[in-house]
Amino acid sequence: MPLIEAQNLSKSYGALRAVRDVSFSVDRGEVVGFLGPNGAGKSTTMKMLTGHLRADAGAARIAGFDVADDAVRAKQHLGYSPEGAPAYGEMTVREFLRFAADLRGLAEPGESVRRTLALCRLEEVAAQGIDTLSKGYRMRVGFAQAVLHDPEVLILDEPTDGLDPNQKHEVRRILKDMAARKAVIVSTHILEEVGELCTRVIVIAKGEVRCDESRDQFLARGADLNAVFRQLTA
Amino acid sequence: MTSPAPAAPGLKPFAAMLRREFAGYFRTPLAYVFLAVFNAFAVSLAFFVGGLYESGVASLDRFFLYHPWLWAFLAPAAGARLWAEERRQGTLELLLTWPITVWQAALGKFLAAWLFLACALLMTLPVAFTVGWLGDPDWGVILSGYAGSLLCAGACLGVAAVASALTRSQVIAFVTGFLACFLLVLVGYGVFDELLAGLLGQKGLVIGWRQFAFRVTVDDFRQIGLWRNLEPFTLGLVDARPVAYFLSVAFAGLGLSTIIVERR
Numbered sequence: 001m002p003l004i005e006a007q008n009l010s011k012s013y014g015a016l017r018a019v020r021d022v023s024f025s026v027d028r029g030e031v032v033g034f035l036g037p038n039g040a041g042k043s044t045t046m047k048m049l050t051g052h053l054r055a056d057a058g059a060a061r062i063a064g065f066d067v068a069d070d071a072v073r074a075k076q077h078l079g080y081s082p083e084g085a086p087a088y089g090e091m092t093v094r095e096f097l098r099f100a101a102d103l104r105g106l107a108e109p110g111e112s113v114r115r116t117l118a119l120c121r122l123e124e125v126a127a128q129g130i131d132t133l134s135k136g137y138r139m140r141v142g143f144a145q146a147v148l149h150d151p152e153v154l155i156l157d158e159p160t161d162g163l164d165p166n167q168k169h170e171v172r173r174i175l176k177d178m179a180a181r182k183a184v185i186v187s188t189h190i191l192e193e194v195g196e197l198c199t200r201v202i203v204i205a206k207g208e209v210r211c212d213e214s215r216d217q218f219l220a221r222g223a224d225l226n227a228v229f230r231q232l233t234a
Numbered sequence: 235m236t237s238p239a240p241a242a243p244g245l246k247p248f249a250a251m252l253r254r255e256f257a258g259y260f261r262t263p264l265a266y267v268f269l270a271v272f273n274a275f276a277v278s279l280a281f282f283v284g285g286l287y288e289s290g291v292a293s294l295d296r297f298f299l300y301h302p303w304l305w306a307f308l309a310p311a312a313g314a315r316l317w318a319e320e321r322r323q324g325t326l327e328l329l330l331t332w333p334i335t336v337w338q339a340a341l342g343k344f345l346a347a348w349l350f351l352a353c354a355l356l357m358t359l360p361v362a363f364t365v366g367w368l369g370d371p372d373w374g375v376i377l378s379g380y381a382g383s384l385l386c387a388g389a390c391l392g393v394a395a396v397a398s399a400l401t402r403s404q405v406i407a408f409v410t411g412f413l414a415c416f417l418l419v420l421v422g423y424g425v426f427d428e429l430l431a432g433l434l435g436q437k438g439l440v441i442g443w444r445q446f447a448f449r450v451t452v453d454d455f456r457q458i459g460l461w462r463n464l465e466p467f468t469l470g471l472v473d474a475r476p477v478a479y480f481l482s483v484a485f486a487g488l489g490l491s492t493i494i495v496e497r498r
Contacts, residue, residue: 075333086324102250
């Protein structure tokens with residue numbers, strides 16, 4: 001059974017058809033790079049997969065549970081970091097993660113928080129208010145709440161956006177370490193990330209899937225990935 | 235093979251929500267300003283406008299008389315953040331992708347806000363003790379007055395929750411919530427009687443069709459006034475009608491705000 005399933009997902013905003021009949025599935029061990037220009041429908045597709053947006057048509061399943069009909073069980077298996085990694089700014093990092101752990105009803109919330117702080121190298125800012133953190137740390141907090149419960153499915157909307165090269169490297173390292181046990185979707189603008197991180201690539205443009213293939217197939221399309229990207233999304 | 239499903243969370247998410255929201259009020263100095271303003275106004279209105287001391291009567295009805303006005307202003311102030319802040323910070327997206335139902339989250343938020351308003355109300359207890367020290371009040375009546383005031387606060391909070399669910403701006407949420415509550419205060423006082431009589435006609439207005447038609451009169455509007463429903467409590471009369479009125483407004487507001495958030 002695939003851990004992530006998108007089945008003929010469609011969504012319109014008024015007259016704009018943001019996502020049209022998008023289908024794919026992701027198995028354990030796969031890291032899918034979700035590529036596309038701004039406004040292509042990447043975030044909308046992710047929001048439908050996570051149950052945040054209701055699809056106009058089609059279905060989304062996480063670990064076999066329908067995100068609309070069996071939302072709570074689907075979400076127990078899901079870790080999601082929305083674009084910009086929003087968090088409750090007035091809380092400290094530790095309080096925020098503890099809240100997320102309690103809300104998820106984790107058996108050992110304290111231990112989960114401690115482990116996640118260590119994994120994401122957040123210990124030194126654990127007692128700091130999230131509002132006072134630099135962008136790099138804030139993105140890591142968003143990532144931390146997504147992996148807190150060691151979910152089988154990870155959906156990350158531009159997790160490396162705005163990070164410096166060292167921070168990007170760090171996030172990719174953590175992701176790679178856990179990828180074998182999970183199904184991961186990462187949306188990104190950064191084409192080099194494909195080679196470094198992903199096992200598979202889905203390119204989406206104007207709400208439609210333009211290409212869905214393995215990393216090697218994608219890289220074999222040409223040496224200049226920017227040109228490949230332009231051609232696929234034209 | 236998939237890893238075992240996490241244990242059913244039961245009431246834990248709801249309790250976590252309630253705790254966070256309640257503690258959230260005290261994270262900013264605003265909560266303390268709120269409590270101070272509520273107390274200052276509650277006490278000074280009772281003593282300086284209502285003449286609580288000069289009346290020479292050991293009763294708190296002049297103290298509770300102003301509570302609908304206070305709640306109309308302060309419940310929207312406390313309730314404005316309920317959903318508007320989640321939308322502004324973008325955390326609503328996070329919250330709605332965590333394994334908690336919108337209803338659990340909404341109820342946790344609502345009860346936390348109500349609990350916060352209860353704290354404000356409890357801080358006025360010295361007024362009751364002063365009356366007890368000066369005279370020999372009927373404590374049962376005072377208790378029912380406090381219960382009525384708390385219910386009135388819940389009704390205003392219900393209105394505020396709807397206002398907060400509609401916008402990402404706390405200021406807009408507060409102003410709309412305040413205006414709606416303000417109307418609920420005014421209709422009870424009869425200042426609208428002439429205006430309403432003009433609109434509805436002297437005999438009232440018939441709404442509906444055939445057997446489903448009913449007549450709405452000026453007096454019906456008066457029934458939904460906050461003071462009209464609070465007054466019996468301040469006289470020691472705990473009647474089912476005002477209790478049902480306050481609770482229906484509170485929970486209708488909670489329900490409507492939840493539906494708005496769910497259908498975003």
